[in-house]
Amino acid sequence: MIADHKGEIPFVLLLLPFLAGIGTGVIFPTLTSAYPALWLFLFFAGIFIALNILYTRLKLYKSRWLGGLLVFGMFYSLGCYCIIQCREINKADHFSKTSSQFLLIKINSEPVLHNKLLRFTAEVYAGITNDKATKLTGTLMLTIKDTNAQNLYYGDELLIPAKYNTINPPQVPAALNYKAYLANQNIYYQAFFTAGQYTITQKNKGNALIAYALRQRQNLVNKIKNNLKDTDAVAVASTLILGYKADLSKDILQAYSKTGTIHVLSVSGAHVAIIYVLLAFALGFLDKFKQGKIIKAVLIILLIWYYSLLSGFSPAVCRAAVMISMVIIGKTFNRYINILNILAVSAFILLLYNPLFIADVGFQLSYLAVFGLVVLQPVLYKLFTIKNKWGDRLWALCSVSIAAQVITFPLSAYYFHQFPVYFLISNLFIIIPSAIIMYAGLLFLLLPKIPFISTGLAFLLEKTILLMNKGLQIIEHSPYASFNRIWITIPECMLMMAIIICIFYFLFKKSYNVAIACLICTLLLCTSFSLRSIRLTTSNQMVLLSINKHSGIICRKGNSAIVVTDLLATETAYEYDIQPYLDSCGVKNQKIINFYANYQSNWVIKNQGIIQFLDKGVLLVDGKLKNNFYLESTNPQFIYLANSPYSTFWQINNNLTNKIFIIDGTNSDKFISNFKQLAKQCNVKFLVLKRNKSYLTSS
16 A cells, blocks of 8 residues: 555654664664753754744744654654663663672563573562662573473572673674674573572562463463374474464474575464454454444454464564554544554554564564565556456465565575575465464364364364475475575665665656666665675685684685584584685685595695695694694694693794684683683783684785
């Protein structure tokens, strides 16, 4: 639904400066005081009110732009204030700013058990020093290794030692920035405890409504587990219907991701719409009564929000719940509704509640997808006129999928570095199965156990999920199913978004200026791609990697790379710590060399303990080897120490001059501590990679 006049979409216009204000706070996290933004908001608001009072006397109707400028300033400063005020780390009573012996915490999320480790977030509400309590605030990420920890639930209060660590930034180039990801959830510190290091002080002290919803969801998940045999079917049913993602396997996630159907596993607008249709049908008899429409609307809205509560109040489902609630209210009272305006209202409400939602990938993609459906799909649909009824319906479905996929492509490429080629086929394929899963699953969960009926619904649910999984896996493994290793920068992402919007706007309005703008953006994007490609192709780089408990050295010459490591390409550490750097540099040819093997090429020689990459040399000194190799004829720039070598510091230091010692993540903390002391005494250069950033040097 494209507005014919900006008066139809006032909240869209108000949302833009509000988003700009929040974005300023995200880009500049060093802004810690919210008072300047608050005073700025009051200043703009005061002038706006005063000018409205003096509107006629000052003849301000001649300067209408002034009111718009003041409103822009008000909402911009409001966005800045909200994001700064939302960051818990900015508060004076944050637990990290006070020294305490113990902390009193309350579990504020559903604990998840994975690999015998229980992980959850907790709200810190007090610090204790010498038996004296002080009120504190903040959120802490906890991991507990204890069999009894499985008895911990949302709302439980614990007493823990005030021992926590900052979350490390990415230590290898192009790796996932987990620290920034958690910071956007107000989590800056984490702690690890084992049995006996924590004490449960009280049980079930959380929000009663959330606690009830989590218990109900767990009961429903258990009902699914008890009636479905296949573990993957259980995981998909729990995720698709209830938003419970703890049991999803890596293979299932990959199948849905590479086919462009990952949105099915995120409870969002489509799921809420299915529930709305089901409720509207079930409560249709109320339309016959005098106040039946109002009662029906209230019941549907309450039940939709209850479902949102069960699914964990994700940004996507909250957006859908707000939108559908407003649509229901509008239709009940026969009001005109502009979907784009309602979309902006829902975004404004959610961001007012938690401005950090703006950094949530799901929030961004869900709103972009709905924007594509509302604004771009009608334009795309009108490009072709199909007279056949079923052909027209098929094209309508195709246009929906294309519009959503095209508008979200830049963000998907930036975050996930891939594009599903067969997204249209896979999205058309899952329409019927996903609807059957939702309806059969909801009926199965809501109805009491009825002989034959319950068994039949469970059978239908499981077989439909297995069919859908099998179909998506076939599409996933088809030739050229996806383009992987797509790496773009934020400016390139913005340029791609601008090009897409310009193309659709040109199709809608046929504007010459829009065509020129599209060509300029395309030229800038191509220039950016070309310059980056030239830079990467002509550069040579050695990277000494910081990998937990592993060793790794990358020698990159243009788009080729030799990786010397003790990891295999199939291991998780290689996938997350090494492959992202290679992909970001556009490496097309890579070869993995074992840390203890020999290798020779035109530009890399690895002979026993020596690596020679163009003009850079590395001497490997490894504690796992009985004999370390010291070649007097060479004088490498780096001495790479791994696995706490037995060779003495003096032996290495006397044999080689003008070197830098590199201590990787396989060395023990005791070895590193002793080495630091000796190196400082002898004024020797060294770099500890363990828990630090990787070292990059150009050749």
